[in-house]
Amino acid sequence: MAETLLGIDGLHVQFKVYEGRLRVLNGVRMTVQGGQRVGLVGEAGCGKTTTMRCVLRILPIPPGKITKGRILFQGRDVLKLGGQAMQRVRGHGISMIFQDPTAALNPVFTVGDQLMSVIRYGSRQDLSRKEIRERALGVLREVKLPDAERIFTNYPVQLSGGMRQRVCIAMALSTEPELLIADEPTTSLDVTIQDQVLRLLNELVDRHGTAVIFITHSLGVVRELADWVYVMYAGGIVEDARKQDLFDRPLHPYTLGLMDALPKLTGGGIPEGISGRIPDYLDPPTGCRFHPRCPQAMAVCSASRPARMGQGDNHGVACFLFGGETDD
Amino acid sequence: MTEPILRLEELRKFFVTSRGTVRAVDEVSFAVGEGETLGLVGESGSGKSTVAYTVVGLQAPTSGAIRFRGQDISRPVSKRPKRLKRSIQIVFQDPGTSLNSRRTIQQILELPLRVHHLGSRRERKTQVADLLARVELPTDYMYKSPHMLGGGERQMVAIARAVATNPDLVILDEPTSALDVSIQAKIINMLIAFQKEMNLSYLFITHDLSLMRNVASRVAIMYLGKLCEVAPTEEFFLRPLHPYTKMLLSSIPVVLPEEEALKPKKITSEGEIPSPVNVPPGCGFHTRCLEAKGGCSQAIPGMVEVGPNHLVRCHQFRSEPQTVQGGISA
Amino acid sequence: MRMASVASPVLARRWEGFKKAWYKFSRNPVSVVGLVFVLGVSFLAVFAPQVSPYPSSAGKYVNFSEASQPPSLKHLFGTDVFGRDVLSRIFFGFRYSLMMGVVVLSLVVVPGVVLGLVAGYYRGTWIDTVIMRVTDIFLAVPPLILALAICAVLTPSVFNAMMAVSLMWWPWYTRLVYGLASSLRNEYFVQAAEVTGASRGHILFREILPNCVSSIFTKMSLDMGWVILIGSALSFVGLGAQPPIPDLGTMVADGAKYLPDQWWIAIFPALAIMVTVLGFNLIGDGFRDLFALEEV
Numbered sequence: 022m023a024e025t026l027l028g029i030d031g032l033h034v035q036f037k038v039y040e041g042r043l044r045v046l047n048g049v050r051m052t053v054q055g056g057q058r059v060g061l062v063g064e065a066g067c068g069k070t071t072t073m074r075c076v077l078r079i080l081p082i083p084p085g086k087i088t089k090g091r092i093l094f095q096g097r098d099v100l101k102l103g104g105q106a107m108q109r110v111r112g113h114g115i116s117m118i119f120q121d122p123t124a125a126l127n128p129v130f131t132v133g134d135q136l137m138s139v140i141r142y143g144s145r146q147d148l149s150r151k152e153i154r155e156r157a158l159g160v161l162r163e164v165k166l167p168d169a170e171r172i173f174t175n176y177p178v179q180l181s182g183g184m185r186q187r188v189c190i191a192m193a194l195s196t197e198p199e200l201l202i203a204d205e206p207t208t209s210l211d212v213t214i215q216d217q218v219l220r221l222l223n224e225l226v227d228r229h230g231t232a233v234i235f236i237t238h239s240l241g242v243v244r245e246l247a248d249w250v251y252v253m254y255a256g257g258i259v260e261d262a263r264k265q266d267l268f269d270r271p272l273h274p275y276t277l278g279l280m281d282a283l284p285k286l287t288g289g290g291i292p293e294g295i296s297g298r299i300p301d302y303l304d305p306p307t308g309c310r311f312h313p314r315c316p317q318a319m320a321v322c323s324a325s326r327p328a329r330m331g332q333g334d335n336h337g338v339a340c341f342l343f344g345g346e347t348d349d
Numbered sequence: 350m351t352e353p354i355l356r357l358e359e360l361r362k363f364f365v366t367s368r369g370t371v372r373a374v375d376e377v378s379f380a381v382g383e384g385e386t387l388g389l390v391g392e393s394g395s396g397k398s399t400v401a402y403t404v405v406g407l408q409a410p411t412s413g414a415i416r417f418r419g420q421d422i423s424r425p426v427s428k429r430p431k432r433l434k435r436s437i438q439i440v441f442q443d444p445g446t447s448l449n450s451r452r453t454i455q456q457i458l459e460l461p462l463r464v465h466h467l468g469s470r471r472e473r474k475t476q477v478a479d480l481l482a483r484v485e486l487p488t489d490y491m492y493k494s495p496h497m498l499g500g501g502e503r504q505m506v507a508i509a510r511a512v513a514t515n516p517d518l519v520i521l522d523e524p525t526s527a528l529d530v531s532i533q534a535k536i537i538n539m540l541i542a543f544q545k546e547m548n549l550s551y552l553f554i555t556h557d558l559s560l561m562r563n564v565a566s567r568v569a570i571m572y573l574g575k576l577c578e579v580a581p582t583e584e585f586f587l588r589p590l591h592p593y594t595k596m597l598l599s600s601i602p603v604v605l606p607e608e609e610a611l612k613p614k615k616i617t618s619e620g621e622i623p624s625p626v627n628v629p630p631g632c633g634f635h636t637r638c639l640e641a642k643g644g645c646s647q648a649i650p651g652m653v654e655v656g657p658n659h660l661v662r663c664h665q666f667r668s669e670p671q672t673v674q675g676g677i678s679a
Numbered sequence: 680m681r682m683a684s685v686a687s688p689v690l691a692r693r694w695e696g697f698k699k700a701w702y703k704f705s706r707n708p709v710s711v712v713g714l715v716f717v718l719g720v721s722f723l724a725v726f727a728p729q730v731s732p733y734p735s736s737a738g739k740y741v742n743f744s745e746a747s748q749p750p751s752l753k754h755l756f757g758t759d760v761f762g763r764d765v766l767s768r769i770f771f772g773f774r775y776s777l778m779m780g781v782v783v784l785s786l787v788v789v790p791g792v793v794l795g796l797v798a799g800y801y802r803g804t805w806i807d808t809v810i811m812r813v814t815d816i817f818l819a820v821p822p823l824i825l826a827l828a829i830c831a832v833l834t835p836s837v838f839n840a841m842m843a844v845s846l847m848w849w850p851w852y853t854r855l856v857y858g859l860a861s862s863l864r865n866e867y868f869v870q871a872a873e874v875t876g877a878s879r880g881h882i883l884f885r886e887i888l889p890n891c892v893s894s895i896f897t898k899m900s901l902d903m904g905w906v907i908l909i910g911s912a913l914s915f916v917g918l919g920a921q922p923p924i925p926d927l928g929t930m931v932a933d934g935a936k937y938l939p940d941q942w943w944i945a946i947f948p949a950l951a952i953m954v955t956v957l958g959f960n961l962i963g964d965g966f967r968d969l970f971a972l973e974e975v
Binding site: 431442456 | 692866867868870871872873874875876877878881885886889890892972
Binding site for chain 2: 220284
């Protein structure tokens with residue numbers, strides 16, 4: 022349970038556009054242990070989806086470009102794998118579910134057909150057609166879809182949003198991956214359905230011992246689901262901690278800003294929000310990318326990038342307020 | 350009591366489809382006072398967006414009345430007088446598609462000014478610059494196209510467009526749902542400032558109850574086309590009565606322990622939200638209601654006033670002998 | 680560039696827009712090749728009298744002493760049976776081909792698009808039904824047969840060929856724009872314009888049409904190729920340009936009799952048609968990239 026399943030180390034990614042180069046990822050560092058539930062929180066444009074695309078090597082390579090870094094999955098650098106080897110990682114090793122289940126499912130094939138082809142191509146053994154069908158029905162039942170046989174013959178358009186997302190979860194888990202990446206899987210769902218789907222994910226992940234990286238922009242969702250939380254800003258991880266430690270004692274000014282900016286159920290009016298805007302990746306701020314918006318910025322913050330400083334075993338923060346080391 | 354700026358009277362909107370009749374909006378009545386923000390909450394199939402679209406004229410009601418300043422305006426946009434379109438505006442949910450990417454911001458903001466003849470050609474450019482300044486966007490954004498802007502900035506342009514004609518009523522259909530928290534704060538603060546400045550009335554639709562708590566003066570919740578509960582904000586959150594309200598409140602993910610303590614006890618719902626084509630008989634919520642009893646599937650409950658301005662539609666509440674129409678006591 | 684920005688910010692923006700457009704278009708080198716072909720053919724067509732080595736070959740001209748010469752330094756593409764220089768005739772032939780394409784599309788695009796916009800916006804109403812059923816009737820007739828029939832009934836000429844092709848070409852644009860307009864009319868930005876009180880004209884031409892432009896231009900460039908081919912086909916069977924007009928299709932028809940010995944009389948005009956059509960097809964792809972919105 023304690024071996025490192027995934028290690029992202031110093032990942033730098035650029036995109037080439039008309040105006041120049043977007044320096045999107047600026048040294049991302051992340052680890053996921055086997056069976057661990059990791060939440061990756063960040064706002065739109067911070068690079069969380071780009072990071073995950075690199076893990077699965079589905080980043081469009083021109084215009085994208087991985088300029089530095091390693092991604093170790095079960096000890097092997099995924100960035101250096103050949104086509105076939107990477108194909109085996111996708112599905113068996115790592116599976117992904119996306120934000121929009123409608124877009125993720127092919128509208129002209131039945132749920133059953135799509136599920137079966139995933140199982141057929143993703144399976145480690147050679148299965149007969151009957152075995153594939155059985156497994157497909159089984160996994161549909163596992164995601165608590167009522168009347169699995171009927172859903173099997175349905176087309177995605179005949180299902181509701183929540184049901185489609187369950188089908189996507191079923192597809193992702195049918196190949197028995199070690200790691201599941203869930204990219205904002207409940208953002209497009211209704212609140213009560215979101216609640217159900219999150220509980221389902223929790224249950225399944227427990228039962229199968231799968232590790233999960235749960236990407237979201239909602240701190241509230243992360244609090245329900247994660248064991249460990251990474252907070253990302255403008256292409257870098259600014260803080261990471263065991264969930265309770267993060268919520269009890271948020272350290273990084275950005276994390277504090279995020280928590281403050283949330284309207285509270287208990288009232289209190291609309292907070293101010295974080296001043297400023299997300300940086301222009303064409304010409305990002307020097308040093309710590311958050312410094313232009315940081316209420317506690319110091320001189321050193323614009324000069325160099327802070328490295329992650331551990332604050333005990335369960336908390337790490339990349340901020341000069343908590344230590345003096347710089348990063349490359 | 351001053352006439353409410355907007356009053357819905359037994360509004361109904363049904364769609365006839367091959368699969369049956371969709372009862373999108375079913376006997377909805379409420380009122381919005383001048384300068385007030387009425388929050389409208391609901392999940393998929395609740396009909397909240399359809400209510401918004403009928404008020405603004407993108408849909409024609411099947412029956413019932415929509416009164417703007419007392420006048421019946423229950424007609425689609427094409428049949429409404431032009432000056433009405435100055436007074437009622439809408440901000441849509443998706444900033445990506447609510448602005449035409451093939452036009453410049455200047456053209457987009459000039460349109461309402463041009464249509465309602467607010468200023469000469471030369472003046473309009475200055476007016477556009479003013480609008481941009483009011484939403485805290487740089488003047489040279491005029492020459493950009495929406496796809497060059499971030500989601501939050503696009504939404505600010507959409508808001509600028511909505512207030513360009515100095516309207517009286519603005520429908521906000523999930524204005525910040527697609528946006529990040531830090532931008533949301535900025536936009537909501539801006540909306541509140543505009544409301545004070547221009548004495549705007551808002552019909553604020555969102556599923557984000559934490560946001561609703563801090564924005565609305567009254568909240569109405571809908572389920573499968575019917576209003577379930579209407580109450581002043583604090584009352585709604587501290588003393589929710591309808592089982593659906595309680596279920597919704599208990600499902601929201603929150604961050605602080607105080608918020609968690611405020612939520613009603615966890616009501617886990619199983620099962621999908623029924624489609625509005627197949628509204629369950631009797632009280633539409635009874636299939637998922639943990640407090641349902643035998644009579645709930647037999648008869649539709651009436652709307653009952655259980656406290657000052659607090660109305661509930663649930664068989665558990667029949668304390669008042671007569672039913673009252675929702676909203677400010679007429 | 681700096682002068683432009685000082686002189687007028689409007690000019691500076693236009694120039695910037697042009698540069699960006701070129702950047703997008705030239706992403707695909709194949710589109711640039713197409714552009715080169717098209718520009719080349721257009722240049723030759725426009726300046727045919729100045730550029731061709733033997734301009735008189737384009738008209739009534741006979742010189743039997745030079746007849747049926749194979750390609751040589753004197754006549755790069757050889758001469759035909761009347762002694763006319765094939766290369767020069769090809770340059771003039773480009774005029775007729777391009778003219779065919781330009782005239783037909785000019786006649787066809789505007790009405791076709793407008794009908795499609797109106798039908799799409801009023802989808803579900805009688806306006807839609809009337810327009811689209813008429814369109815369907817025209818689409819049901821096989822295009823070449825219709826063109827042949829019309830030309831056979833009327834006197835064969837370049838003009839009649841163009842009219843014939845125009846008559847069966849417009850429905851394609853209506854169909855294309857109908858599909859686009861009927862889905863676009865439900866977009867939020869169209870509804871926002873309606874709520875604001877914009878006129879129908881504004882909505883059709885300033886909100887919906889700009890979003891159709893990419894597909895329309897791509898289709899137009901591919902259509903240039905098709906119209907030229909159909910025009911050439913009509914000439915090939917004698918229903919288009921009449922001799923001695925140096926139409927490329929006619930040249931191929933006339934030269935076909937002399938294959939394979941005097942191959943140059945037919946082959947070079949055929950290659951000329953190919954280069955022209957290919958050029959327009961390749962540009963079509965470039966247009967699609969050109970009008971694509973950059974994702975930020």
